Amino acid sequence: MDREEAETILLDAGAAPEGEFPLMEAAIACAIHEDPARDAGLARDLAQQGVVRLGERLKRESPEEALAETMAGDLRLTGDLFTTEGLGNADIITVAETRRGLAVTLGIFYLHAARRCGLTVKGVDFPGHFLLRIETEEGPLALDPFSEGRVVLPSELTRRALHAGLTPNVADRLDRLMAPVSDRAVLMRLQNIIFARASAVRDYVRAERAALRRALLDPGDHRPWLDVASAREGQGALAGALEALQRATSIDGGVALAARAQRERVRLRLN
Template sequence: MTREEAIAILEAAGLADDKAFPTLEATIACALHDAPFRDASAVRQLVEASSKRLRERVEKESPDEALTETMAGDFRLNGDLLNGETLHGTDIINVTQSRRGLSALLVIFYLEAARRAGLEAAAVDFPGHVLLRVETPEGPVALDPFSQGRLVLPSELTRRALHAGLTLHVADRLDLLMAPISDRQAVIRLQNIVFARAMTAQAYDLAERSALRRAVLDPCDHRPWLDVAAARERQGILNGAMEAIARAREISDAVEASTAYSLHKIRLRLN
């Protein structure tokens, strides 16, 4: 798959309804947009095999236990402790090979297996971490894909929220802490991580691509185009940065101060 073919898949996903959003294929396209011409068949095989095994386990175990035993036990998917600050764990093809990744990527595997096995699950954009919400007969529970899919108790959710800087009023609200996000938002959350790490590593071409992916996955959000502009500016692509800011202004109802400032700054550099 070429970069052009990958971005076409993401553009189609961006126009899809949330209920029809192609989570797995969009995540694969994101990986191939960065490093094209790779074979992604192992990703699909892992998802199919794990969902088959999960269907077997669900007949004898609770939904959360079946997910944990299948994904972390049978298929050895776990958090990447050695390369935590790199981008290896954000690429679904790399993670399929190593079985180690970030929670924002691992949750995609959990979601795909759960849905195919008939379970109700959703990603939770917990502060600084992505968890998995699973509906059980006793009510919703939270699993941590990064920590071998283990159950996260309500008391620990509150503790983590307080540690992340949330107020006690918010940290005590499990309905807020476990609020599900759409699959589209989960894929975009992963690309947010890629952008932040790429900018820190001064890999501005990679940062630009990740921001562009967010822009096409959510065509109604102007903010990714501001990130595209920032990455292009760092590369010295000033006309391209201005074009990205113009796209942001087209989408946004009101021009934000940061947009106007960025445009003014680039114009000064061009002059």
């Protein structure tokens, strides 16, 4: 798979209706889009191992125990505590190699195996830290893929929410803290992380690729194109930045004022 083929896969994923979003394949396409000189088979093989091992464990263990033991025990997937800012932690192929990564990258392996084995598991866009929600006979539970899939108790969820800056009346609402998000939103969160970290170190080429992947994955959202424009401007590619701003404006007229001001500023730099 080359970068052009990866973009085609992401474009198709962007057109997929909710419930049919190809999370694992789209995540692999994102990784190849970032660096085509790699073998995607490693991530696919690890994902399939997770499906097989989880299916075996579900015969004798509860869903939450089986999922955690499969991912953290059998596959040795865990959070990277030492190089937390490393961009490899946000790459599904690199994580398959190192078995360490960000919570959201690890969570994609959890979600893939769980779905294939008939479990109801969704991502949770928890502030500051990605979590998983698994439905059990006793009700929904929160799992932390960064901490070897352990169950996060309601009191801990509230503590984390308060630490993240949520108000007490929101931090006590478990229904809001554990609100599930779509698979598309999971992968978008991962690309947002890459964009933010790359931008912070002025790696505008990588930032542009991450923003472009977001634009392909969610073609109805104008905001990724604003980030594409920002990354291109950081590289001095002003004509490309102007083109991206025009794309943003064409998608959503509601951003016309913000995009128009940014576009005019770039246009004046071109002249």
